[in-house]
Structure formats: structure tokens, C-alpha cells
Amino acid sequence: MSLDKVKALTFDTGGTILDWHTGFSTAMADVGAKHGIEKDWGSLANEMRRKSLGRMLRLGENEPPTYNFDDSHRMSLDEVCAANGLDAFSEEERRTIWWDRAHNLQCWPDFPDTLPKLRSKYICASFTILSFRIIIDTARKNGLSWDAVISCEAIGKYKILPEAYAGCAKFLQLDPSECLMVACHNFDLDAAKAAGYITAFVRRPDEWGPEGPPDPEPNPQHDIIVDTFPELAEAVGAA
Amino acid sequence: MSLDKVKALTFDTGGTILDWHTGFSTAMADVGAKHGIEKDWGSLANEMRRKSLGRMLRLGENEPPTYNFDDSHRMSLDEVCAANGLDAFSEEERRTIWWDRAHNLQCWPDFPDTLPKLRSKYICASFTILSFRIIIDTARKNGLSWDAVISCEAIGKYKILPEAYAGCAKFLQLDPSECLMVACHNFDLDAAKAAGYITAFVRRPDEWGPEGPPDPEPNPQHDIIVDTFPELAEAVGAA
The missing domain is CATH 3.40.50.1000 (HAD superfamily/HAD-like)
Incomplete structure (x- = not known):
């Protein structure tokens, strides 16, 4: 070669x-702490990553994409919250994770x-x-x-x-x-x-x-x- | 505001x-000098610019573009050469104008x-x-x-x-x-x-x-x- x-x-x-792992897990932990919630935030950050990556790979194969990776982060975080009893996370708090932290990794x-x-x-x-x-x-x-x-x-x-x-x-x-x-x-x-x-x-x-x-x-x-x-x-x- | x-x-x-004006006019003058040709190179550079710009503005309006601005520079230079008795400019020499100089403005x-x-x-x-x-x-x-x-x-x-x-x-x-x-x-x-x-x-x-x-x-x-x-x-x- x-x-x-x-x-x-x-x-x-x-x-x-x-x-991204350190970024998302600490951002989730920060919001969790506000609500007095303890979780394995590293594991949840990885779950969010798996979901968001899954939404993006091969995107556009059959039709033009209708969302980008920021949307994917948002949707995936919502799913992680729903599946893990984190409904208390407000929309604004979620945004500090899927937008603010993603743009400050x-x-x-x-x-x-x-x-x-x-x-x-x-x-x-x-x-x-x-x-x-x-x-x-x-x-x-x-x-x-x-x-x-x-x-x-x-x-x-x-x-x-x-x-x-x-x-x-x-x-x-x-x-x-x-x-x-x-x-x-x-x-x-x-x-x-x-x-x-x-x-x-x-x-x-x-x-x-x-x-x-x-x-x-x-x-x-x-x-x-x-x-x-x-x-x-x-x-x-x-x- | x-x-x-x-x-x-x-x-x-x-x-x-x-x-672009200084870049293209000097590049054209350099090639012209090799062939002992004298022209108003500044005017020809402007002609090339008018043509290349004309090819690009509104491109993609009705169908997807089939060329980019480098192609436009190449095609426009060819037209300027044809219209101004510069057929002696070789393909390689033309490339020093439409590619090399364009990328070194x-x-x-x-x-x-x-x-x-x-x-x-x-x-x-x-x-x-x-x-x-x-x-x-x-x-x-x-x-x-x-x-x-x-x-x-x-x-x-x-x-x-x-x-x-x-x-x-x-x-x-x-x-x-x-x-x-x-x-x-x-x-x-x-x-x-x-x-x-x-x-x-x-x-x-x-x-x-x-x-x-x-x-x-x-x-x-x-x-x-x-x-x-x-x-x-x-x-x-x-x-």
C-alpha cells in the first residue's frame, strides 16, 4: 500500500x-441529579447512541432524508427517557442534552x-x-x-x-x-x-x-x- | 436593523x-507570452468571468446540475480562446489557467x-x-x-x-x-x-x-x- x-x-x-460517551452521560447525569434520579447514565448514553446511529446509517437509501443527526439525537433521547422512567425530564432539559451537549462535545x-x-x-x-x-x-x-x-x-x-x-x-x-x-x-x-x-x-x-x-x-x-x-x-x- | x-x-x-481578475489575467498573460501573443488579458479575463458566471447563476433551476464551477471555468476559457485566436493554447496550458490558477487565487x-x-x-x-x-x-x-x-x-x-x-x-x-x-x-x-x-x-x-x-x-x-x-x-x- x-x-x-x-x-x-x-x-x-x-x-x-x-x-460523545462522556458528553452525553454527564449531561444526562446532570439533568438526573436535578430530579434526584440515579441511573447508570453511561449505559443510557450508549443506548441513546445505538438508537441515534441506527436511525442514521443508510439513511436516504430509498428516499430523501427527512431528518438529520440532531433530530435523531432528539428522537432517540425521547425513546430512552420513555423506556427508563425519565418522563420528568422537561423538553428544555432534554434540549441541554441532545442539542447543547452534542454541540459542545x-x-x-x-x-x-x-x-x-x-x-x-x-x-x-x-x-x-x-x-x-x-x-x-x-x-x-x-x-x-x-x-x-x-x-x-x-x-x-x-x-x-x-x-x-x-x-x-x-x-x-x-x-x-x-x-x-x-x-x-x-x-x-x-x-x-x-x-x-x-x-x-x-x-x-x-x-x-x-x-x-x-x-x-x-x-x-x-x-x-x-x-x-x-x-x-x-x-x-x-x- | x-x-x-x-x-x-x-x-x-x-x-x-x-x-480572480488578477489571477486569471496574469495566468493568461503567462501562457500568451510563451506563444509570443499580446492581448488585453485583463479584458479577456473579464470575458471568461462573465461567461463562467453566466453558466452558474440559477444553475439547477429546472434540473440537477451536470457541472460545477471548475467545469464552467474550463468551458468558458475554451470559448474565450476560440473567439480570440488563442487556439495555440494547449490543453495543459489551459489547465494552468482554469484549474491551477483558480485554486491558487x-x-x-x-x-x-x-x-x-x-x-x-x-x-x-x-x-x-x-x-x-x-x-x-x-x-x-x-x-x-x-x-x-x-x-x-x-x-x-x-x-x-x-x-x-x-x-x-x-x-x-x-x-x-x-x-x-x-x-x-x-x-x-x-x-x-x-x-x-x-x-x-x-x-x-x-x-x-x-x-x-x-x-x-x-x-x-x-x-x-x-x-x-x-x-x-x-x-x-x-x-
């Missing part, structure tokens, strides 16, 4: 860059100092199923400067549909083989690989909190497999 | 931020230091009929960090269609009245205003070189009218 042709790094952003600490190094050599774009606005707001909060945000919101076809990967490469005016997809998820990277991308698996063992990620072991087909973003920078010659 | 509600500044980018000198000030208070997005890739590449060249690039390429409807302005606001998840459109062109600002945006006219008297812009006087309906980007920063409380 040669990286000579690679011109752009496209980053899965939720999970790979942003720590912290990124993993090894990323902010590495992004400028990667950008010195490659176009670095967020390529995400999250909404444009989540990426814009979290980038501002974490001091990240993406070269562009390519949200599936703009493609109308969501990962892991092949049209999503083709659409991102088209907007970048690159052949898929000139794009390196960076993610901590096999499902995303496998689909990118099938669409002709080079792939890099970056391990994020804390993505799901103590529960651990559902699919932590990188499929061996990926071109780069690393534990950290500085290691990724080394691997792509931008350290 | 109150700016209290404004959360995002959306920037027309070709012309308002980027000096200089921005106006009063913008790079002002953008971070504007970003400290507002989301600042390129909202453009240019391709994603032109904005990505010119931002990298000029050291600009946009919060996002919203290209009409992703909306499928180009300015001055109302759907373009609605689409940009939708991706930002803002009401149009929370968006301040910044441009040096009445046609863009008038359409933005009609779509509910607040508008700021920034004069760029050199956009068309010595010939001068075709419509330099701001329509009085615009909410802010200034000569420079530092003046814009003052006007929006971000100086």
Missing part, C-alpha cells in the same frame, strides 16, 4: 474525534495538536453523518480547523451507502484512491474500502466508556492501524 | 474574498487578519457558487480558516435561486434572519435579502481590474455598507 497518491484525509468525526486529547500537522501535508475534511452544525460548533469549541466539513446531510445519502463515499470524493474532486478514510469503526472503513478509499483505523477504546466499543479489533484489510493520532501522523509522513 | 439575532456570517467568496489583503476577529463572535462560512475544492485550496493558500464551506455544489441549486439561500440556512440550522450575507454584489445580496437574510455590502472596486465592476453602487436596502473588511468587523461588533 502506497500513500503517494493520497491528497485528502477524510475523518469520521463522531466517536473518532469526539467523545470534547474531542479526544491527542487530536487538536495533530490536526495542523496533518493539514500541513493533506486536505483534512470532516466526513461525517453528524450535522454540519455539530461539526462547526464542536470545531469552534475545541479549536479545530477543518479544511471543509462534508456532512452526509449535504450528500443526501448516509454512510454506509456507497453513494456517501462517492459523494465525498466527488465534492473533493478526488478519486477515492486519493482519499484516506480515518475512523475507529470497521463498518465505516470497510464501506470506504469497498468504495476505493485507502483506510486508517485509529483505536478509540474509550469511545463507549467502561462498556468498551462493540467492534474494537480492526479488520486486517485496513492500510494503517494505529492507537493514537500522533501515530497516524507518523504513518502518513506528517509527524 | 439589529444584529442581535445574527449568529453566522455567510460570505460570497469569488470576487468578494478572492481576486490570492484573497484581498484586508481579509486574512479580519477573519479571525469575525470568527471570534460569529460562525463564518464560505457560501459560494465556486466548487468546494476551489474554496478548500484557496483557503489553504491564503491561510484562511472557514468554519465551514457551504458550496451550492452541495445544495444542487445555485445562487440566485431562493433555494440556495434557504439551503445554506438549513445546513447551518439557522433562520435566514440569523444569517448575515456578505458580498460585493447586489445580485447576491438582493436575493439573500429576499430570502430573509440580513445583508452587508463590502465594496471591491478592483474586482474587475481597471474596467471596474459592472454594478459597483450598493443598493440602499442593504443593512451594512462598507469599503473594507476591518470596517465590516467594526460594524458587526467584532473589531
